[in-house]
Structure formats: C-alpha cells, structure tokens
Amino acid sequence: MPELIKSFAWDAFVLFFYAQVVGLDGYRIGLAVAVILVFDAIVDPYIGALSDRMDRAPLGRRHTLMAAAILPFVIGIMMVFRPPAGMEGWATFAWLLGFGLLARVGISFWTVPAYAMGGELTRDAGLRNIVAVMRNMGNQLAVLTVPWIAFSYFFVATPDFAKPQLNPAHYPGFGLFVALLGGTLMLVGWFGTRPHMRRVEAADRSITRDSQIETLPALFRRLFAAIRTTPNIGRLLLVGMLVLFTTSVVNQLSLHLATYFWQLDPGSTQRLLIAGVTGSIVAMFLAPYWIRLVGTRTAMVSGLIVYFVVQVAAILLPLLGLAPPPATVAIGIFVFVFRMLGGLAYGLYVVPFNTVTYDIGDEHEANTGQPQQGLVASFMFIGLQVGSGLVALMAGSFLGIIDFPAGVPVDAVPTAKVDALAWFVVTLIVVAGGAMAWLVGTFDVSAEKQAAIRAKLAEMRGSGG
Template sequence: MPELIKSFAWDAFVLFFYAQVVGLDGLLLGLALAIILVFDAVADPYIGALSDRMDRAPLGRRHTLMAAAVVPFAVGIAMVFRVPGGLEQWQIFAWLLGFGLLARVGISFWTVPAYAMGGELTRESGERNIVAVMRNLGNQLAILTVPWAAFAWFFVPGGGFSKPQLNPAPYPDFGLFIAGAGAALMVVGLIGTRARMRTVEQLDRSIASEAPETLLQLFRRLVAAIRITPNVGRLLLVALLVLFTNSVVNQLTLHLATYFWQLDGSWTPRLLIAGVLGSMVAMFLAPAWMKLVGTRAAMISGLAVFFVVQAGAVLLPLFGLSPPPATAAIGAFVFAFRVLGGLAYGLYVVPFNTVTYDIGDEHEANTGKPQQGLVASFMFIGLQVGSGLVALFAGSFLGIIDFPVGLPVDQMPQDKVRALAWFFTGLILVAGTAMAWLVGRFDVSAEKQARIRANLARLRAIDAQPEEVKPAPAP
C-alpha cells in the first residue's frame, strides 16, 4: 500500500508539477526522472539480495530494512513537492534529483522486502491467490484516497487558475499528506506482519551471512538467474513493460485531462480513480477467471482489453468519434473507458502477482536457496526502468515540441496538444503488443508448479533433519 500511494502521487503529479507549474525544462525534467528511476532500479537487486541474507538482523531479514525505510521516504517525498521559489533551472533539477532519489530509493527498502515477504507468508497456491488479491485490494483502496483527497482538500477551484492543478500553492501541503499517509501505512504493515514472519523465519532455512555483493556481482547473479530459470528473464521484461504502460497512462493523465479532454474540476479526480474502481471489482473476479481459463490466458486477456480501451480513450476523440472537449459528456466517456481498463488490468495483475511468487519458488528449487527477495528485486528492476523510460521520453517530448508553460487552457496551441495525444497512443500500442507476446511465453503450468512445491517440501524436510542423519551430498 505505501508503494502504491507513492507511485500514484509520483506518476500522476510530479511530471505535471515540474513541467507545467514549476517550469523545469522538459529535457532536464526527463533526465532527472530517468536518473532517479534507473538508480532506484540498480539499488533494488542489492536490497533484495541483502534482505535474503539478514537472518540475524534485529527485526529479521525482511522487517529490518522495511523499518529503516520510513523516515527517508517521508522526508524525500515531502520535499519533492516543496520547491523553493527563485531557483534557476539547474537548481530545480538538483532539487528534484536529490529529494527524488531519497524518496524513491528510500521506499525501495520497504517495497522489495515486503513483496518478497508475500511469497513467504504462505506456500499454498490457493492462499497465495488470496494474498495477491488482498494485496491488490489494499493497494487500490489506498490509492483511491489520493486523488479524492488531492482534489477535495488541496486542488480546489480558486486562486485565479482555470484548473486547480495549475496552482502552485497546494503542492507543499499535498506532499506532506503523501509523506504522512505512506509512513503511517508502513508502520501498520510492519506491526501487522511481524508475528507471522518471526515464525516463518525461525522455521525456514537460513542463509549464511556473506559480505555485501558489488553491483557487478549482482549483475552476474541476474544473468545467472535468467540462465538457470528463464522465467526470471521473462518476469523482468514483463515488469518493465507493465510499468512502462502504466506510467504512460499515469504520468500523462493530468496533461491530457487539462489540455486534451479539458475536464472540469469534478471530472479530473473521477478520472484519476476510475481505473482503481475497475481494478477493485476485478480483485473479486480474478481468482474465478484464472480457474476458468488458466493463469497465462487470464493475463493475456486482461492485457488485451486494457490496451485497447486505454488507446481508444484517446484515439476516438482524435478522430472526432467522441463527445467534444470541455463537456460533461467527454468526462463520462473517458471515465467509462478508464473503469473498463482498470477492470481488465485487475484481471491481469492478480495472476501476475501469483506468477511472481511461483517463479520465486522455481528459482529456489533450482538453486537450493530462498530467492523470493532476489526475484522480487529483479521484478522491480523492470518496474523502475519502465517508469524511468517513460519519464525520459515524456519529458524529452515535451521539450522537443516546446510544450508551452503558463498558458491558459483555451490559449494552448492545439497542434501541441494533438501531438501529445498521438505520442501517448503510440507508446501504449507498442508496449501493449510486446507485452502480450511476452506473457504468452511464460512457462507457468499448474503441473509444473505442483512439482516445484513438492521438491521444495522435500528440501525443507531434509534441512529440518539433524546434521548427523541428513543424506550425504551426491559425489
């Protein structure tokens, strides 16, 4: 839940805030966001590998790093939205880069161990589906509050701005709200899972303490993991494309809502929560859908519908096949498309989370060591790189087309707005086609996972035996 609150606030507001409110040059903005997210991606496997090795840490291998993440994240995300006035372009760049790194890398010390922990709380397939559903339902409930609170408490009409999100005054308090909400949920998550994980870590095989790995060693582990367990490589690429697509939608929604669809103050927050509403419904439907069509088919069908409706919400207005902009009808039109897209995405993401846990088990069976932390970190490499690429592309594109800053909505050149809409659609279609093809190549049959779980149960039974009665290793 904390990760989703951060991600929603970051994706929905940071690009728009720095581009259209602060006025940071698009190329510098894209560069800063890309550096932040790629650095975060590089740190994730180190965090995952470190967490896998911290059996003797004061709060255990997962909770020690999770507890250390709370303060850096809260300080970083609050300061991202509190840019001092009078700064030069490179000073704004440095401000975003420094506090953005603190926020993003800080919360990774929470997210990577927390995600790995989800695969350790239970090994049973049905319970893992429930964990995946509850994780995603909690995420959706958490981020549902962000746009509602943003436009109910902070971005309200007034101040001489035609769209409240163009007003710089509310952003510092909004940043404090995100910091407080995220930190509070991190503390709740720590307390709520501590007892169960203490039991799990006492029963599970421990990993001998080793010196921290260098980045080169971690890269070699990634290459080795992909060679040993090819599904790890597929997971990495799918994760990259998933967040690439989501970031296209999330990071450019405020631009499209403000200048393309020209939504009023009531429809903009509804649009931001539309996908969440659809995803919440999907959380209850996904287990039955997976059982009916299988894990891989559930993922592919969800992705196909998601990409079609996300592209359609922009393509149909471009061709004049939707209600006109700046009307209640266009708000309802886009809202309906986003709800359907959220439903489709939810039908994809639940089986994807289950597959992530299963691949962690597969890699553990192949290597003989607990690997949920490492596999989770590899997944987050894809997530961070995907988001970083979108930030780089979107910021650079705004700079290349010289998208104006500070103009009233009715004075914004329509050729610039339509160029941005076509840019959005092109990214969606390219990423969607690649992801649907890649998901179809996952080797995640129920029979294979049953064999893996049986093998892991046998290994754990051997590890539980006293040293003197354990079978001798094969010569």
C-alpha cells in the same frame, strides 16, 4: 500500499507539476526522473539479495530493511513537492534529483523485502491467490484515497485557477499528505506482519546463507546466472519493464491530457484519476474465479489486451472526432467509463501476475536450494523502474521537442501541440502493449509444473536443505 501511493502520486503529479507549474524544461525533468529511476533499478536487486541473506539482523531479514525505509521516504516525497520559490534551471533540477532519489530509493528498502515476504507467507496456491488479491485490494483502496482527497481538499478551483492543478500553492500540502499517509501505512504493515514472519524466518534459517554483503559486480553476475538457471526470471524482468512503461505512459501524462486534451473540470479530473482504481477493485473479486476458469496465463494475456484497447480508445476516438467534444460533461463521462474498464482489465491481469511472481521465486529456490523471493522480487522491480524511467525521459523530452507551453491559459495552448501529445501517448501504448501481451504468453507457469516445484520444496525443507 505505500509503494502504490508513492507511485500514483509520483506518476500522476511530478511530471505535470515540474513542467506546467514550476516551469522546468522537459529535457531536465526527463533527465532527473530517468536518473532517479535507473539508479533505483540498480539498487533494487542489491536490496533483494541483501534481504534474502539478513537472518542475523536484529529485526529479521525483511523487517530490518523495511524499518530503515520509512523516514527517508517521508522526507523525500514531502520535499519533492515543495521546491523553494524563485529556484530555477539546474538548481530546480538538483532539488528534484536529490529529494526524488531519497524518496524513490528509500521506499525500495520497504517495497522489495515486503513484496518478497508475500511469497513466504504461504506456499499454498489457493492461499497465494488470496494473498495477491488482498495485497492488490489494499493497494487499490489506498491509492483511491490519493486523487479523491487531492481534488476534494487540496486542488480546489479558485477564481484565478479554474484548473486547480495549475496552482502552485496547493502542492506543498499535498506532498505532506502523501508523506504522512505512506509513512503511516508502512508502520501498520511493519507491525502487522512481523509476528508471523518471525516464525517463517526461524523455520527457513537452516537453508538460508549467512548474512554477507556482495559487491555490485558479484551481485549482477549472480543475477545473470539466475536468468540462465531459471529463464522465467528474465521474462519477469521484461514484463515488469513493459508493464510500468505502459501504465506510466497513462499515469504520467493523465493530468496533461485531462487539462489540455479533454479539458476536464476539477470534478471530472478527480473521477478520471479514480476510475482505473475503481475498476481494479471490482476485478479483485472477479480475478480468482477468472483464473480458475481460463488459467493463469490466459487470465494475464486477456486482461492486458483489453486494458490496452480501452486505454488507446479513450484517446484515439476523440482524436478522430468520434467522441464528445472537450470541456463538456459528456467527455468526462466518456473518459471515466473507458478508464474504469481499463482498470477492471488491469486488475484481472495483475492478480495472476503477482501469483506468478511468487511461483517463479519458488521455482528458482527449487533450482538453487536457497530462498530467493527477495532476489526474484528485485528483478521485477528492476523492470518496473526502468520502464517508468524510460517513460519519464521520453515524455519530458517530447514536451521539450514540441515546446509544449507552460504557465499559459489552457485555451492559449495550440491545438496542434495538444494533438501531438495525444498521438505520442497512443503510439507508446500500442507498441509497448503488443510486446507485453506476447511476452506474458511465453511464461512457463503450468499448474503441473508448480505442483512439482512445491513438492520438491517440501522435501527440501523436510530434510533441512
């Protein structure tokens, strides 16, 4: 939950806030966010490997790092949304870079071990589907609160700001809300999972390496060796990158499109931001049945294809004049329906994908004889961070290239610049989406293979390694 709250608040608001409200140029925004996310991607595998090896830590190999993450995240995300008044240029860049690093890297110390823990709570395939559904249901419910509260209590229209997301006064309170909500959920998750994980870690201790810290070069040599040993890990990294690349295109530029392309009112903007989450919540109930009906790989591919089609259609049809005009009630309904369908499709993809991630962790453990859920989770998050960083760099740079105006009324922004931004989004979704749908289809995750892996793990654990 905390990771999704952070990701939603970051993707939906940071680029828009710094570009259109603070007035920082797109090149520097893209550079700052890209540096943050690439650095985070470098740190993530180190966190995962460290978490796998920390059996002697006082709070356990997962929960020690999770506890250390809470305060840095709370401070970092709160301060990202409150740069001092009058700050400009490189000083603003440094503010975003510094506190962004604190927030993003800080929460990685929570997310990587927490995600790895999901694969250790149970080895049963059916129960893992339930864990994946519960994880994603909790994520979606938590994320649902962010845009709902944002546009109900913080981003409220005033006579001076008909589009309240352009009002700088609203952002500090919003940042504090995100920080407190995320921090509270981190504490709840920590205390809720600690008793069970103490038993799991005690049982695994005989096949876990002694706690030690590797150098980064040694760690990355181990990561590349892991790809050679278990090729599915390499596929997981690439899929993670393409997944967040595509979703980040949608999320990071949603407020730009809502404000300037569709020209939605505050209520429609709020519904736009919760539409995908609403669809994903519905999908959580349908996903286990869909997986049993068509299989894991087909469930992932079909969900992705529908997701890409509806996300592109929500932008392409208005561009072609085949949708209601902007700034109307009808366009708000149109966009909401397409985004909700996209969320439904994405949910039908993400549940089997989470299950596959756990299964790949088991596969690598069977290949190496060591618990590897933390390492495998870190691979996925490398891809996620790199994908999001590429979008931030490209989106910020594109806003700079087309000299997208900041600090001017919506109707003063040239239509050609707005349309150029819309075509940019469509192009990125089509290219990344096609590549990801093909790549997911190459996963080797048959039920027979996973049954053999679980049998081997049971034998290893029964013999103590």
